[in-house]
Amino acid sequence: MDDRFEIRLVGTGGQGLILAGIILAEAAAIYDNKYAVQTQSYGPEARGGASRSEVIISSAPIDYPEVIQADLLLALSQEGCDKYCRDLKKDGILIVDTDQVTRVSTNRVCELPITSIAREITGRTIAANIVGLGLITALTGIVSPTAIERAIAARVPRGTVEMNLQALAAGMAAALKLDADWARPAALAAPAPRGTVEMNFRALAPKGTVEMNWRALAAGIEAALKRKADRARSAALAARAVWSARAWRRRKWAVEKCHAK
């Protein structure tokens, strides 16, 4: 099964994108039992302050260890966005931090004030990398919320775990809101981008609980954006429930397919 998924994180030095890449790879490999490769390439642009971190995740061993055409690009700098947005797959996901990126040459883009969210939720802009991980987790489901939480707890400096988990929750909550808004316009409806969370949510949430859970998510999102970390946390928990439901559905589908043979 080739489900290779290529992620590129670009920005400037000091934004913690290398750490974010390592956390993502370790979440997938150590806690979600997949294979992962994580790479930094340094050239003259690194001396100019640019930073690039790449993660490849697959359920099979990874043959070529660099990104060929990204499935997801997270851009925390205008320069990085300009340079790499062309290397994205046709149905790839582009996430940009509107605090840093003002010009984007496509309208298939998830735009969010990532740095502002980090500052609002944790008081520190440095947590923007972890907010980014929350966005990636919720939009793609490429790693499970539990795995990313454990990987964060294992990697971030002691004493900052809670702060970083709040940043993750805020990112996940923001993604759910973003995706809902973004997935709606008819122009973008077909072909649906990968990981449209609301659609998946509606398809996968236990019957009879969709509206209730959706309202809970929406409330969590608002709370996250208003710096109420406890309630943001409930949104993250709800997102985890969605993910579990999705994983369960996938397994169920596989079992049924197996029986049909």
Next chain:
Amino acid sequence: MDDRFEIRLVGTGGQGLILAGIILAEAAAIYDNKYAVQTQSYGPEARGGASRSEVIISSAPIDYPEVIQADLLLALSQEGCDKYCRDLKKDGILIVDTDQVTRVSTNRVCELPITSIAREITGRTIAANIVGLGLITALTGIVSPTAIERAIAARVPRGTVEMNLQALAAGMAAALKLDADWARPAALAAPAPRGTVEMNFRALAPKGTVEMNWRALAAGIEAALKRKADRARSAALAARAVWSARAWRRRKWAVEKCHAK
């Protein structure tokens, strides 16, 4: 010019080998103006606790981003040593931590109690990764001492910079001693391994200063091993002088070759 140099760091999770790889790559690329790629690959062995970090350094852009056959292997675990020592080039450098590795299937090996040195110099075994960087720096000259110091200062947690620079100095000092002892036996004399520091030192130190500098180094080595950090620092400075002399000799040779054409 193809001077691609492939380094593999193996051990277990928590030894800080990923951080060491990032520091080495950033020293080469950001402070020494080379190209570098740094990679982590995670598979089932990562879930068993094994850790592997790879760095490729070149003065030209790097085409293939993974180690093909390593020029240097630093093994901080028996399992890592067993698995990867066969993938070393014929004249490659194998460095093992005798605190962790007791069986080695070759006699072309630099054996040092890396973890013990870290504990003696800094009081913390976690600094073994930085002692390892000191060994690599002094044995290969692949990065300059100034660059590795700056990369360490930029990457290690705040408040631990001085401790880590002491660990670096101890590693460099230990390498100089090791290499001198190791290079002497006639059985190993031909072909001389890359990076025989004493030989290079004798060839490259400014004329008339060889004995004086060599005694200063020897004193620094002893001091480092006896936890006298200030004097260990002087050994590191001496090593830096050797590196500068070597770099100067290389440049001189290149200029002469150019004129000869």
